[in-house]
Amino acid sequence: MDGKTWSTWSEGVSFGLENGMAVIPYALLKYYRKLNLSGSEAMLLIHLLSFRQVEGIEFPSLEELQVVTGRSISVLAGELQKLMKEGFISIDGDNDELRDIHYERYNFSGLYGKLGAYLATAVQENEQDKDKGAYGTSAPRAAASGGGFGTPPTSPISLGDKEESRNLFSIFEKEFGRPLSPMECETISSWVDQDRYPEELILLALKESVFAGKVHFRYIDRILLEWARNRVKNAQDVKTYTQKFRNGGR
Known part of the structure; x- marks a missing residue:
């Protein structure tokens, strides 16, 4: 390609990236380990959010998730089960009466609730440390698990x-x-x-x-x-x- 062609191609790629970007909560990227999530589980959440925001797919199939993650369907199913069991995501169902179709979508309110609770606890503990004369920030001592903050922690899945x-x-x-x-x-x-x-x-x-x-x-x-x-x-x-x-x- 000549210089002009490269420039045009670059502008097209830039436009595509700009219009195909997903908004991911920075708190998820930074604190997912504090929520007892593995890297692959956090990445699965990011893919679910991306499917919804960029492609308009609110309930991607296991096959679609397999394509973007490169992981086996059984492993993905196990991780989805864990995310649902621990309250990070849930599944909402609804009916389109005009087209007589039942459809599902992932609900991320649990994830946002856990992130919000973690950040609130971090701020609270930081304020307590300041009152005691401590400087800097501290990580929350109560790690999110099972039912999240305000509820007794559930025992981990063996x-x-x-x-x-x-x-x-x-x-x-x-x-x-x-x-x-x-x-x-x-x-x-x-x-x-x-x-x-x-x-x-x-x-x-x-x-x-x-x-x-x-x-x-x-x-x-x-x-x-x-x-x-x-x-x-x-x-x-x-x-x-x-x-x-x-x-x-x-």
Whole structure:
């Protein structure tokens, strides 16, 4: 290219960068470790914010996230699960009645709340140090975790729990024949974390749905609810209940 061509190309690139830039909270870049986030988790949050601001995509798929991060879908699903469980992000659902479409979007109010609480604590502690005659700034002593400031910290997820969840994701993806959506990952997480269903029971419900030819999450959830109402807690209970149900002796 000659000088004029290079100049034109450079101006075009500059224009593209200027009009395709995402606004990222500096506090996230500076303090993500204080919030107990890893570098990859912070980068995932940045990608989610960028998808929304630059591309207008409020609920990127795991495949879209895989393209920009270069990481496996199972790892991304695990990190999204952690971010949702610890309250950094949540998923809002809504319906477009005109087009009869249900859609989801990520909600970042939890992230902003944690950052705001951390910064407020930093200012408060700095003022306290000044009152005591100390100079300079100090980092907040209360690290954000689980429910954030003002609530008791939750215990960290053990490695075994993480591996168990990822194994569940992998098995579900294999049976469904496709990657799971973030909403489906959240459903599995809620079965484990909120409903306290054993992994064994979740997998048996998946097996029942495959056997019935109804491999979708609503059907699996109905199975788990039915078992919970009838105090079905393990494989032997499932076997007994299923035989009784199929013999018409409920």
